[in-house]
Amino acid sequence: MESYETVINIWRKSGISIGSSDTKEELERMLQRNPTLFLIGKINKRIIGVVMGGSDGRRGYIHHLAIDPDYQRRGYGKMILDRLIEKFRQMGVHKVHLFIEKYNIDVVKFYQNLGWEIREDLIMMSHVPDDKLYKRNL
Numbered sequence: 001m002e003s004y005e006t007v008i009n010i011w012r013k014s015g016i017s018i019g020s021s022d023t024k025e026e027l028e029r030m031l032q033r034n035p036t037l038f039l040i041g042k043i044n045k046r047i048i049g050v051v052m053g054g055s056d057g058r059r060g061y062i063h064h065l066a067i068d069p070d071y072q073r074r075g076y077g078k079m080i081l082d083r084l085i086e087k088f089r090q091m092g093v094h095k096v097h098l099f100i101e102k103y104n105i106d107v108v109k110f111y112q113n114l115g116w117e118i119r120e121d122l123i124m125m126s127h128v129p130d131d132k133l134y135k136r137n138l
């Protein structure tokens, strides 16, 4: 959590929108639930990448993978994602999902390159249990 501000900065710099689930309190809860799955990547002590993994006990989920734009296209995105997938494998997770917003369609190629498949057989649906809690952009 001591790296919270830096991580938020990398997310913002790389175009990831920060919502109500990304406050310090919410990320702390996420970290407590998934203590081994929140990874940061450093070069010479400088944080340049981040990814947040979660498991609900059945599936794994990947959220907010980002590499600082100054360090993209040098293999670090693949490196940190590989590390997270290995952790899911060690936990015995059978399948891992992630969601890509349609404005960000280009990133599909990055994942396909790494063996991910688009699911044509699924429709993603969402529900907000409490309007007072959820905000898409902070």
Ligand SMILES: CC(C)(COP(=O)(O)OP(=O)(O)OC[C@H]1O[C@@H](n2cnc3c(N)ncnc32)[C@H](O)[C@@H]1OP(=O)(O)O)[C@@H](O)C(=O)NCCC(=O)NCCS
Pocket: 014, 015, 016, 064, 065, 066, 067, 068, 071, 072, 073, 074, 075, 076, 077, 078, 079, 098, 099, 100, 101, 104, 106, 107, 109, 110, 113
């Ligand atoms: C997606 C992201 C994490 C990739 O990180 P990166 O460090 O630039 O990617 P890498 O250098 O590890 O790329 C691995 C491979 O994917 C390719 N690749 C990377 N980004 C790509 C893109 N946008 N389109 C097509 N191919 C891409 C690379 O060329 C490389 O291929 P190679 O192994 O054949 O050389 C980074 O672009 C990013 O932070 N994007 C903004 C945030 C974002 O959209 N996150 C995903 C949310 S779902």
